[in-house]
Amino acid sequence: MNSCRIAIRLLVWSGLVMGVAGHGARAAESSSKPILSAEATEALARAESGVALAIAKKALWTTAASALAQAQEAAKQQDNAAVMKYAAVATEQASLGMAQVDGPLTSQH
Amino acid sequence: MKQTTWMLTCLGMLAFSADALSLSPEQERLNRVQAVQQKYPDIKFEDYVYGALAFSPDAKAQYENMMAFPPFESEIDKGRQLWETPFNNGKRYADCFPGGGRNVAGNYPYYDEAMKKVVTFEMALNQCRANNGEAPYKQADMNTMGLLTAYARTLSDGMLMNIKVKGSGALAAFESGRRFFYQRRGQLNFSCASCHVDHVGEILRTEYLSMLPGQATHWPAFRGGDYALFTLQRRYSACNQLVRAVPMEIGGEEYNNLEYFHSYLSNGLPLKSSVFRK
Numbered sequence: 001m002n003s004c005r006i007a008i009r010l011l012v013w014s015g016l017v018m019g020v021a022g023h024g025a026r027a028a029e030s031s032s033k034p035i036l037s038a039e040a041t042e043a044l045a046r047a048e049s050g051v052a053l054a055i056a057k058k059a060l061w062t063t064a065a066s067a068l069a070q071a072q073e074a075a076k077q078q079d080n081a082a083v084m085k086y087a088a089v090a091t092e093q094a095s096l097g098m099a100q101v102d103g104p105l106t107s108q109h
Numbered sequence: 110m111k112q113t114t115w116m117l118t119c120l121g122m123l124a125f126s127a128d129a130l131s132l133s134p135e136q137e138r139l140n141r142v143q144a145v146q147q148k149y150p151d152i153k154f155e156d157y158v159y160g161a162l163a164f165s166p167d168a169k170a171q172y173e174n175m176m177a178f179p180p181f182e183s184e185i186d187k188g189r190q191l192w193e194t195p196f197n198n199g200k201r202y203a204d205c206f207p208g209g210g211r212n213v214a215g216n217y218p219y220y221d222e223a224m225k226k227v228v229t230f231e232m233a234l235n236q237c238r239a240n241n242g243e244a245p246y247k248q249a250d251m252n253t254m255g256l257l258t259a260y261a262r263t264l265s266d267g268m269l270m271n272i273k274v275k276g277s278g279a280l281a282a283f284e285s286g287r288r289f290f291y292q293r294r295g296q297l298n299f300s301c302a303s304c305h306v307d308h309v310g311e312i313l314r315t316e317y318l319s320m321l322p323g324q325a326t327h328w329p330a331f332r333g334g335d336y337a338l339f340t341l342q343r344r345y346s347a348c349n350q351l352v353r354a355v356p357m358e359i360g361g362e363e364y365n366n367l368e369y370f371h372s373y374l375s376n377g378l379p380l381k382s383s384v385f386r387k
Contacts, residue, residue: 055355058357058363059294060354060355061295061296061353061354061355062295062296062350062353062354062355063296063353065355093296097295097354100293100294100298101292101293101294103292103293105288105291105292105300105302106291106292106293106300106302106303106306106307107291107300107302107303107306107307
């Protein structure tokens with residue numbers, strides 16, 4: 001009977017120890033992940049806003065849409081440099097698309 | 110006196126520029142036809158329905174051989190089945206159109222004054238479904254609307270395109286379509302006109318660029334090696350993607366207005382349905 005109690009106590013304690021250790025390991029793991037920089041976050045927000053405007057104006061380029069998708073994917077990977085690079089392309093091309101549809105028509109008459 | 114002359118000159122110039130900016134639909138059509146005739150006097154007007162094939166006797170001969178026994182006949186049969194299958198209330202598509210649907214497609218698109226928008230043939234087919242208690246087909250679905258249209262337009266094969274633009278609403282829709290046609294789009298910075306007006310008949314990569322008049326006469330088309338079905342608006346979508354522009358919605362206002370303008374420019378030419386295209 002006593003040996004049974006001891007075995008149960010051992011199981012409970014080992015579970016607690018493993019739980020605490022596991023939590024600690026996870027906490028260490030998450031704190032070691034880089035966080036998206038404020039600059040990259042801002043660039044991504046600017047790109048998303050620019051692309052949304054271009055969509056509303058029916059002036060979005062496929063290349064701007066795919067650059068934004070790449071920036072968003074890079075944000076998931078916490079890759080600041082890639083977010084900045086692709087967000088800048090998306091922002092610039094969204095703006096060019098909108099300017100384009102306000103531009104002169106070709107060879108109309 | 111000098112002041113009066115100056116004012117009259119200014120007014121004249123203003124009138125001239127306003128006129129140049131608002132060519133009538135018919136003047137636009139005539140200008141486009143004449144431009145092709147001047148550049149390619151050997152191509153007959155009625156051959157404009159062959160599009161790019163009109164520039165290449167070899168390609169046209171291959172097309173004619175293929176059309177002797179169209180390899181997509183079984184697809185047209187699927188469309189015929191859709192057309193002939195009665196709705197749940199027992200009525201059919203043929204009951205929705207004058208003449209049982211024969212020689213009507215050349216009148217589409219038209220501008221509906223009551224709805225204040227352009228109505229395409231696909232929209233009329235869906236309206237027929239709705240009037241008979243059926244759910245509409247998605248216009249971009251080639252397995253339903255595409256096949257149905259492919260068959261339904263064969264009933265108008267040979268009918269002359271007869272698009273009308275009358276009234277301010279119709280003219281505004283036509284102008285919207287015209288603007289789309291001449292507006293640069295996408296990363297490649299091309300308008301529809303960049304290819305089909307400015308460089309008509311020239312070769313881009315391996316293909317001749319077809320002329321604007323006649324382009325709206327032969328849809329849907331079965332394209333390429335797998336005979337994929339393309340409605341006219343699916344072709345618009347593909348063209349937009351080729352110049353790296355996100356395409357508009359098939360069946361949406363932009364493409365409907367473009368189709369209205371585009372179809373008017375084919376007035377007087379016979380429908381060819383259904384056909385093969387590379």
